[in-house]
Structures are given as structure tokens and as C-alpha cells.
Amino acid sequence: MNTKAVYAACLFAALNICTLSARxxxxxxxxxxxxxxxxxxxxxxxxxxxxxxxxxxxNARMTYLDSQGKTRVLDYSKFADGCNEGN
Structure with missing residues (x-):
């Protein structure tokens, strides 16, 4: 196998991974x-x-699975972790 074919296969694999991630x-x-x-x-x-x-x-974001196994994202506000120092 020549190097051009290897590079093309790697590029194709990388693009497929990006597509699956976007989906x-x-x-x-x-x-x-x-x-x-x-x-x-x-x-x-x-x-x-x-x-x-x-x-x-x-601003904070939590990614979790619900009881149906579906991935969900929750955006919320919270005190920064720096607020807990010294307490």
C-alpha cells in the first residue's frame, strides 16, 4: 500500500468519526x-x-443519562468553586 492510500484512509476515518460525533x-x-x-x-x-x-x-453544564438511557445536558448557574475555599 502506498503512502497516499494510507493518508486517504486516515482522512476518511477521521471524517467519519467527526460525522458520528456531530450526529x-x-x-x-x-x-x-x-x-x-x-x-x-x-x-x-x-x-x-x-x-x-x-x-x-x-455558568455550569451537567451531561447525564436519564432513566431511559438518553443523554441530556442541563445548563445552570452556580457559585464558583473558588467560593468554597477557606470554609
């Missing part, structure tokens, strides 16, 4: 938390928040 993200349901929102959380997959060097309110 998977399209199936994810996004929701913004409001007081009283019913949450059906079976398993938390990841938690992220905006970077903040000081104490204050930041």
Missing part, C-alpha cells in the same frame, strides 16, 4: 434549569463550569 450531539436534549424543573438523572457523565478566579456566579 450524537444532535440527539442530545439541552435544558436550562429553572426552579421546579423535574430532573430525571440516572448517571452523571460530566460536569463543567466557566473558569472564574474569584468567588461569584458562573
Amino acid at each position: 450524537a450531539e444532535a440527539d442530545v436534549t439541552h435544558q436550562t434549569y429553572t426552579y421546579g424543573t423535574h430532573l430525571d438523572i440516572q448517571k452523571v457523565l460530566s460536569m463543567k463550569q466557566d473558569a472564574s478566579p474569584a468567588c461569584g456566579i458562573v
Whole structure:
């Protein structure tokens, strides 16, 4: 096999992975938390928040599986992790 064929195969594989990732993200349901929102959380997959060097309110995002096994994303506001230092 020549190098051009190997490079073409690698490029094709990379593009397929990107396409599958985009399709998977399209199936994810996004929701913004409001007081009283019913949450059906079976398993938390990841938690992220905006970077903040000081104490204050930041935007956060939790990705989780519900009881049906569907991936969901919840956007919410919280105190930055820096607020917990010294307590």
C-alpha cells in the first residue's frame, strides 16, 4: 500500500468519526434549569463550569443519562468553586 492510500484512509476515518460525533450531539436534549424543573438523572457523565478566579456566579453544564438511557445536558448557574475555599 502506498503512502497516499494510507493518508486517504486516515482522512476518511477521521471524517467519519467527526460525522458520528456531530450526529450524537444532535440527539442530545439541552435544558436550562429553572426552579421546579423535574430532573430525571440516572448517571452523571460530566460536569463543567466557566473558569472564574474569584468567588461569584458562573455558568455550569451537567451531561447525564436519564432513566431511559438518553443523554441530556442541563445548563445552570452556580457559585464558583473558588467560593468554597477557606470554609
